Every structure is written in C-alpha cells, then in structure tokens.
C-alpha cells in the first residue's frame with residue numbers, strides 16, 4: 001500500500017524556505033525601511049561597522065552582523081523606528097594590489113566585490129535598508145570628504161607641514177601614527193615602518209585632545225577597555241618644561257668663544273624633585289648630543305653606536321625592552337633652579353621623537369632613574385620626604401607625592417609636592433627658563449597617502465606661487481590654493497596605470513595634474529596625494545541618515561533625529577583608529593553647527609573573534625570556514641543562530657561545524673512540532689481557559705519564563721547563547737508534552753499561544769524559519785512587525801519550588817513546597833518529612849535555619 005504524501009511529516013528544508021522568503025523580502029523595499037525623522041515612534045539606530053569589500057564575507061562579519069540583526073529585529077518588534085543600514089568602506093590599497101595582479105581597474109574590482117558581498121548578505125537574511133547604502137569610493141560620497149577637507153582648511157584644522165612621517169615600504173605610502181603597531185605596518189605585520197621627511201597634509205586632531213579625553217568620562221555605554229585604550233593613546237600629562245644651559249667647556253673658558261650657549265629642554269611631571277637631579281640625559285639623536293660629539297671623536301663613536309642600537313631594536317620591535325646604556329659626555333648643564341652643574345649623559349633608552357628628547361634624571365625619586373644611577377654610580381640625592389616622618393626615612397627610590405614635602409630645595413624646602421610643582425612652574429615662567437605645560441601622546445592625524453585608490457585632496461598649487469587666499473590656514477606660501485566648493489567633486493581619473501614605484505600614481509596622469517588656478521586662472525598643479533581611507537569611515541554613519549542628498553553631506557534635521565547611534569557594533573581593533581577619528585569628526589561637525597551630539601554612539605559593543613582550531617581564521621592557516629558553504633549545508637538560519645549560540649558575543653568563538661549541524665537539527669525539530677500543531681494553533685479561540693490542566697499550566701509557565709529571560713537578555717548583556725539555550729529548553733518541554741497535547745489535555749488557545757510565542761522568540765535569531773512558521777500559524781504580514789510577546793508574570797510563576805533540607809550542614813532530602821510559602825510553612829514541611837524525622841530521632845533540634853526559597857538547615861545534638 002502506497003503511503004499517502006499527506007501523512008508524511010513535512011521536512012525542514014532551508015534550501016526551499018530561505019530563497020522563497022528572501023525573494024519576497026527583496027521585493028518589499030518598505031520591509032526594512034526606516035520611517036522618516038517625523039515618525040512619532042521612539043527611534044533606534046542600530047549599526048554594525050561597514051566592511052571593506054574584499055569580495056567575500058568571512059565568519060567575523062557573519063557574527064558581527066548576526067548580533068546587529070537580532071537587535072534590529074527585536075527593536076522593530078518592540079515598536080521602535082529602526083535605522084539599520086549597511087555600506088562599503090571601499091577605498092584602500094587591496095584594490096590597487098588586485099589591479100596590479102589581475103589587471104582589473106580598482107573601481108571595477110571593488111564594485112564587483114560589493115555586488116558579491118551584498119548578495120551574500122541577502123542570503124544570510126540581514127535586515128538592511130538598502131535604500132540608504134553608502135559606497136565610499138563613489139564621487140557621490142567622496143565629494144563630501146573633499147567638502148569637509150575644505151571646511152577643515154578654512155577652520156585651520158587641515159594644514160600642511162614637513163615632518164618625519166611613518167613610511168611603509170610595502171604599502172609605498174605614509175601611515176598615520178595610529179596605523180603603526182609596535183613599529184610595524186597595521187596591514188603588514190612583518191614590515192618595519194621607516195621614518196621619512198615629507199611634506200604632508202594633517203588634520204589638527206590635537207586641538208580636540210582635551211575634549212576627546214574628557215568625553216570618555218561620560219561614555220558609560222562604551223566598554224571600559226576601549227576607553228582606557230583611548231585615554232592611553234591621547235596620553236595627556238601635565239608637567240613643566242625646564243631649560244638647562246650647557247656649561248662652557250673648561251677649554252672654552254677665557255677663549256673669547258661667545259657663541260650662544262647650547263640649551264637642553266626637558267619635560268618633567270615632577271619639577272618638585274629638580275633639586276635632586278644628578279644628571280641630564282639626551283637621546284643619541286638630540287641636536288646637543290651631536291654638537292657635543294662634534295669635537296670628541298670617541299663620544300661621537302659612542303653616539304653612533306647607540307643610534308644603530310636603537311634602530312636595530314626598533315626593527316626587532318622591542319624598543320621598550322632595550323638594555324639601558326649610557327655614556328657620560330664629560331660636559332655639564334646648569335640647573336636653573338639651583339645653579340648647580342649636573343653632568344650630561346647620552347642614553348640609549350631616550351628617543352629623539354618622544355617628548356623633548358631629553359630628561360632630567362632624579363634617581364632618588366624615580367624607579368628608572370634609580371636603576372640607571374645604580375648601574376653607573378651616579379649620585380643619588382634625596383629631596384622629598386614624608387610630611388609626617390615616621391622614624392627612619394623611606395627606602396629609595398621614594399616616588400610618593402601625596403603627603404610628602406621638599407627638603408634641600410632652596411626656597412621651596414618644606415613645601416608640599418603639589419604646591420611646589422605649581423610655584424616652581426610659575427617661577428620658571430617668571431625667570432623665562434620654562435613654564436607649566438600639558439603634553440599629549442596624540443599627534444596630529446597625517447592624512448596624505450601616496451596611493452591612487454582614495455579621495456583626491458581638493459587643493460592645487462598655483463605656479464605663480466601666491467599664498468593661500470582662503471581662511472586662516474597656517475600654510476606656507478608657495479601657491480597652495482583651496483578649490484572652491486563649486487569645483488567639487490575632484491573626480492579620480494579611471495584610466496590610470498598603477499605601479500608601486502615612483503610616488504603618487506596620480507602624479508603621472510597629466511590630464512589630472514594640470515589644471516588652472518581658481519584664483520588667478522594661471523597654470524596650476526593638483527595635489528596628487530589622496531586621503532587616508534579612515535577619512536571615509538569617520539562620518540559615513542551620518543550619511544546613512546540622508547544617503548541621497550546631493551546638496552550637503554546630510555540634512556541636519558535628519559542627523560539630529562537619528563543621532564547618537566543607539567548601538568554600534570564592531571571589532572575592538574578599531575579602538576584607537578576609526579573610533580577616535582570618528583569622535584574627532586563628530587566634534588568638528590558639532591562646532592560647524594551641523595549636528596547636536598557630542599559623541600557619535602551612545603553605546604558600543606565589541607564582539608569577540610571567530611577562530612577555528614584555536615587560531616584566527618586565515619587563508620595561510622587553511623582554516624577558513626566559508627559562510628556560503630555553511631548556508632548550502634545547513635541554511636542561513638542555522639549558521640547565524642550558531643554564531644550567536646556558540647559563545648557569549650564578547651568572547652572568542654571557536655567554530656565547530658558539529659555545532660551548526662546541532663542548531664540545524666534543533667530548527668528541524670521546531671519545524672516538525674509547529675507544523676504538526678499549526679492547524680490547531682491557527683484556530684482563533686480567544687484566551688486560554690482559566691481552568692487549566694497540569695500539562696497546559698506547565699507549558700504556559702515555560703513559555704512565559706522563556707519570554708522573560710530572552711527579553712531581559714536583549715536589554716542586558718546580550719548573552720544570546722543563554723537566550724537560545726532557554727528557547728531550546730522550551731522546545732524540549734513542548735516535545736515532552738506531545739502526548740498530552742495529542743490527548744486533548746491542552747486547549748487550542750494554549751497551543752496557539754505557545755507556538756506563536758515560540759515563533760516570535762525565534763524571529764531575531766532565525767528569521768526565515770520564523771517567517772515560514774508565522775504564516776503557517778495564521779500570522780499576518782512580516783513576523784518582524786508583530787509585537788514582541790510580553791511575559792505574563794502570573795503565568796510564569798512557579799507553582800511549587802524545591803527546597804533542600806540539611807541536618808548539621810549535610811543534605812538529607814529535597815522537599816517540594818508551594819511557591820511563596822512563608823518561613824513557618826517551610827519549616828513545618830521540613831520537620832514533617834519522614835527522612836528528616838528519621839535523622840533527628842533521639843536527638844534535640846537546637847535550631848532551624850530557613851533561608852526563604854533556598855534552604856532549610858537543622859542543627860541537632
């Protein structure tokens with residue numbers, strides 16, 4: 001007898017369900033569209049960091065976007081007006097490298113990659129509003145980079161200067177300080193960054209150093225580790241600049257040599273200890289070191305050796321661990337506070353490009369100076385002691401400042417350290433040998449890149465050489481002229497030969513380079529460097545609010561409605577690159593009156609990495625798992641749900657294919673159960689009866705407990721792994737109640753509530769399956785526009801709870817009592833238990849301790 005097809009349970013087949021829904025969602029452009037800024041709903045701006053279009057999504061992307069997608073869907077279901085956009089950080093070096101390798105123009109290569117990745121994102125079912133898509137390599141976008149550049153130039157925030165810059169020989173371009181990690185290129189871990197002298201464009205981010213620092217204190221929604229990294233990067237320190245004069249050499253005395261004396265300026269945070277300075281130390285590349293070496297061949301040799309040693313250590317990436325060495329120059333500097341002569345040393349651990357390149361060494365009150373003095377037998381002179389002496393003087397080095405006072409320090413003897421610091425800085429200022437100052441580790445942001453695939457800088461150099469005519473910019477004369485806004489965009493030429501040699505590729509395109517001066521109409525050359533790609537990502541998220549605007553980067557009222565971003569999600573590797581640049585950009589735009597927010601994002605979440613077999617996925621290790629393969633084998637729902645289930649989102653996730661298969665089986669189970677009961681569930685019979693069977697009560701209790709748990713996880717720490725585990729437990733409960741449901745012990749209304757609830761709970765995690773079941777259960781429209789279920793506390797309450805009973809601290813039995821029982825009831829139930837009675841027989845119960853809801857302990861003798 002042939003089995004009727006109708007009797008076969010329907011099989012879960014993501015390959016059928018997912019493309020079907022994806023096609024419908026694609027056709028419905030309103031589905032994920034944000035409502036306008038006039039919406040009366042509460043807004044929620046949910047943002048994941050935009051990817052570089054390499055051509056393939058990797059699992060790190062899938063994880064990042066699965067987190068954002070679950071949150072966006074949850075917020076829609078909670079009735080918010082959600083903006084959930086996506087775009088492409090599309091300029092950058094890989095496009096040029098690909099052009100060299102495959103002879104494909106960068107634009108073509110990039111746009112093809114974008115198309116491929118957009119398609120992958122669609123297959124994953126991410127809920128992006130593609131109408132707001134931003135592609136940074138298109139003139140519609142980068143013309144606004146140029147516009148911002150001009151505005152910055154007008155405000156003196158973009159400027160040109162010659163300086164030592166970081167040069168990556170592999171990238172063949174300059175790098176910002178933030179792009180140099182342990183002396184190496186951020187894109188080329190094995191490539192040592194060189195120092196070159198070049199004239200470059202900079203953004204004056206240091207002007208915002210204090211604001212960037214102070215803002216961190218208000219950013220409670222950002223991870224503390226990111227805030228700490230930014231604080232350290234900005235590296236503010238208050239101190240005093242003090243200039244020592246180099247004492248004349250004995251040989252020079254009386255020779256009539258009346259050249260201006262050499263000077264050494266040091267920066268110290270502890271000017272109060274300066275009477276304890278027993279040497280002044282210079283970096284080997286310090287100009288005074290060079291002068292002193294000029295007439296001392298032996299010294300010059302030692303200096304050369306130290307410079308070579310520093311270079312080698314920099315190349316080995318362990319400059320910080322260099323063995324400290326020094327050489328006494330035999331010369332002296334005069335302490336301007338005491339008039340005392342102190343020896344000048346040259347030391348290999350001092351860097352010319354850090355601080356002033358010179359220090360005063362106070363061994364009595366500084367760990368490092370103490371160590372150095374011990375090694376070379378330099379005197380140690382104590383000048384700080386505890387304010388309240390307590391017998392013996394403290395062991396040196398004594399580095400405390402609080403409750404400490406100065407001794408042997410001239411007119412400041414007896415002053416507290418804090419008072420002395422202020423007074424001594426003022427004294428230096430009055431005597432014109434120093435001043436109080438604040439220094440920062442943060443340097444201005446070098447934005448020029450000698451590469452092709454980036455935003456052209458909208459400046460020209462007039463051959464007549466007249467000076468800049470716009471704004472207040474402190475540029476050198478030499479024909480630097482800003483283009484007028486009407487000349488934007490300066491379009492990147494497409495016909496170009498890319499090579500890695502010979503400077504900026506744009507410099508070889510005559511039609512691009514040769515132009516006319518907008519001021520005098522004479523011949524001029526365009527700037528041929530392009531902008532750092534971090535310019536693109538510094539403000540892209542504002543463009544999402546008004547992506548089609550052709551008159552401005554965005555309309556202020558739209559940005560004012562959507563900003564700050566409610567939740568930003570991305571990798572921690574951007575903590576001091578993108579996340580500091582975009583904070584700077586936000587503050588500049590605020591000062592321009594374009595926006596009202598001080599910071600771009602109210603909350604930031606940094607997800608963990610996806611690893612495989614204990615290592616980061618990489619082509620070279622051969623451990624890359626392709627999202628496409630996972631979709632083919634298990635479906636998009638299982639892949640993204642696994643990415644959320646396998647680890648808490650802030651931790652690293654070790655990808656296990658078995659785990660994806662497990663999620664797929666779980667979804668199949670849900671599908672089978674929901675399909676089996678969908679007919680009963682779709683009968684609309686109102687609320688479930690107040691008289692419930694035990695089975696029905698248990699199921700509804702499980703449902704509402706799960707709703708409460710998942711809802712709380714979304715508003716709290718996003719432990720989606722435990723949310724999904726809770727949904728799995730609910731499904732187990734449903735499966736265990738199958739017999740009861742089949743026997744009619746559970747009402748149709750309860751079954752409807754149960755399966756609808758389950759489907760809504762799954763919607764943020766497994767959107768395709770949830771949408772499929774929603775239809776089967778009689779739901780209308782998109783499941784993501786249905787209201788998120790409310791947990792009913794009454795239904796969720798346990799009717800009975802279990803309480804362990806101990807005798808003298810040892811567990812005897814677990815009793816069951818009605819939930820919410822008072823102490824006396826619990827105590828009586830414990831004492832009435834037969835096992836407990838057997839244990840206490842013949843003994844005296846001295847004490848009964850009841851911890852409500854938790855435990856009963858009997859103390860017996």
Ligand SMILES: [Zn+2]
Nearest residue numbers: 168171185188
């Ligand atoms: Zn590089």
Ligand SMILES: [Zn+2]
Nearest residue numbers: 462517519520
């Ligand atoms: Zn001119």
